[in-house]
Amino acid sequence: MKYEPIKNFINGEFITIESQRILDITSPVDGTLLTELPCSSAVDLDIAVLSAQKAFTTWSKTRIKERVQVFFRYKALLEKHLHELAAMGSEENGKTIVESIAEIEKCIELTEFACSLPQLITGEILEVSKGVECRTEKAPLGVVASIVPFNFPTMVPNWTIPNAIALGNCMIIKPSEKVPLSIGRIAQLLKEAGLPDGVFNIVHGDAEIVNAICDHPGIEAVSFVGSTKIAQHVYRRATQNLKRCLALGGAKNHLLVLPDATPDMTAQNVTASMSGCAGQRCMAASAMLGVGPVDHIIDKICIEARKLVAGDTLGAVINKASQERIERYITEAEAQGAKILVDGRNVKVPGKENGTYVGPTVIDYVTPDMAIAREEVFGPVISIIRTNTLDEALAIENANPYGNAASVFTQNGGAARYVIEKASAGMVGVNIGVPVPREPFSFGGWNESKFGVGDITGKSSIEFWTKLKKSTTKWNAEAGVNWMS
Structure with a gap:
C-alpha cells in the first residue's frame, strides 16, 4: 500500500477513522493498491459539524477583505504545487498528466474568482425617503456541505470551496470514496494559506455519510455533483429536511x-x-x-x-x-x-x-x-x-x-x-466540443442535469451561498410619522 490509510480532516487535524467498513483504493492506471479508506459514521459527521459551528462564530464576523487574503495565498500554493497535485490526481483518477495539469489550472482560475468577491457583493443603498435609507448586504448561511464526484478530484471541490468559504461559511466536504487522496492535500494547502481551524473539514465515506449530511440539522445547505439518480435523491432528502440544495446530475x-x-x-x-x-x-x-x-x-x-x-x-x-x-x-x-x-x-x-x-x-x-x-x-x-x-x-x-x-x-x-x-x-x-463557461460565467445545466436554483460556480453561486439582509434606517425625527414608521 503506497499511502497511509485515509483520515478525516477536522478542526485543522487529520483524525483516524474508527470503522469496520474499509474500502481498498486502487489506481486505475495500473491496478496498484494506493491506500485504504475506512468509512465514517454519522458520529464522525457530528464531530465535524460541531467543529465547523465553533469556527463559524469567528469566521463569519471576519471581513470579506480579510477572508479572501487566504485565497490569494491558496492560489499561490496551487501554482507552486501544480505538478505534485496533477500527479496525485492522475494516479488516483486515471487521467493523463496533461489533463490533470489542466484540472489544477482550472482550480487556480476558480480561486481567482473567489478573490474578486469583495467587489461583487458590495450590496445596495438608496435614500428611499428624506432621511430614510434602505440597504442590502450578503450574509453567510452557516455550516454548509459539498458532496463531490470521482472524475475531477480537485476541480469540482474547488467549484465550491473558495466561494462558499470566502463568503463566510464553514464547510464540510464529502469526497468520492474512489479518489480520497487529492482532497487531503487541498486541506493541507488551505491550512498553510492561513485558513483557521474548523472552517474546512473533510468527512470520508460512502452513501451513509451522504444521507447523514442531508439529514443533519446543523448543516444549512448542500451542494452535490454526480449522477442524476443520486442527485435526485440528495435534492429530495436535503430539501425535505428544509435545507438549500443544488444538485448537479448527469448528461447526454x-x-x-x-x-x-x-x-x-x-x-x-x-x-x-x-x-x-x-x-x-x-x-x-x-x-x-x-x-x-x-x-x-x-x-x-x-x-x-x-x-x-x-x-x-x-x-x-x-x-x-x-x-x-x-x-x-x-x-x-x-x-x-x-x-x-x-x-x-x-x-x-x-x-x-x-x-x-x-x-x-x-x-x-x-x-x-x-x-x-x-x-x-x-x-x-x-x-x-x-x-x-x-x-x-x-x-x-x-x-x-x-x-x-x-x-x-x-x-x-x-x-x-x-x-x-x-x-x-x-x-x-x-464550433466548441466542450462549451464550459470560463469564470465569472457560471456552470450549470437544465432539466435532469440540475436540481435546484442557480449555478454552482461564478456570479450565480453567490446567491446560493449567502442570504440577503435588508436594513432600513431613519434618523430625522422631524420627518414625523409616515408609512415607514
Missing part, C-alpha cells in the same frame, strides 16, 4: 454537425470532447447528430480517434466495473445494428495490464432508441446518429431528459443562432 450531450462545418477543426474537437478525461466528464460529447451528408467529417473523426493511445494520450476509466459497463454498451449497440468504425474494447496497455482502459470508440448508424443513444455512457465513446434536417437533430437533442450541454459545428451564423435558441441545454457551444 449532443454535437450537431452540419455539412458545412470545417472538417479538420470539427473532427479534432469532436474527438477531444468524447475522449478527454476518458469521457468521464459531464460535459463530454457522447452523441453526434450528423445533419445531412457528413461522411467526409466522420472519416476524419475516425482518423483522429485512432491517433489516441490508451495509457499515453488517453487515460484510464475509474475501475473495472466502469470498463465492463462501457464495453457492454458498445457490444449491445453493435448487436442492434450499429456499425463500429473504431473499436476500443479489450484494450491492454503494456506494463499496465491491471489498468482499466477503454480505447477510443466511434459508432455509426446508432438510432435514437438504442441505450447507447439515450443513457450516459461516461467513457471515450461517440455514437453517431444520422439525421436529414437541423430540426430533426434538435428534436432528438431536446427529447433527451438531460440538459447540460449542446454544440453545433457549422460556418452558418443563422444555423448557429437557431441552435442556441432552440437547444434545451444550459450551456451551448458553436
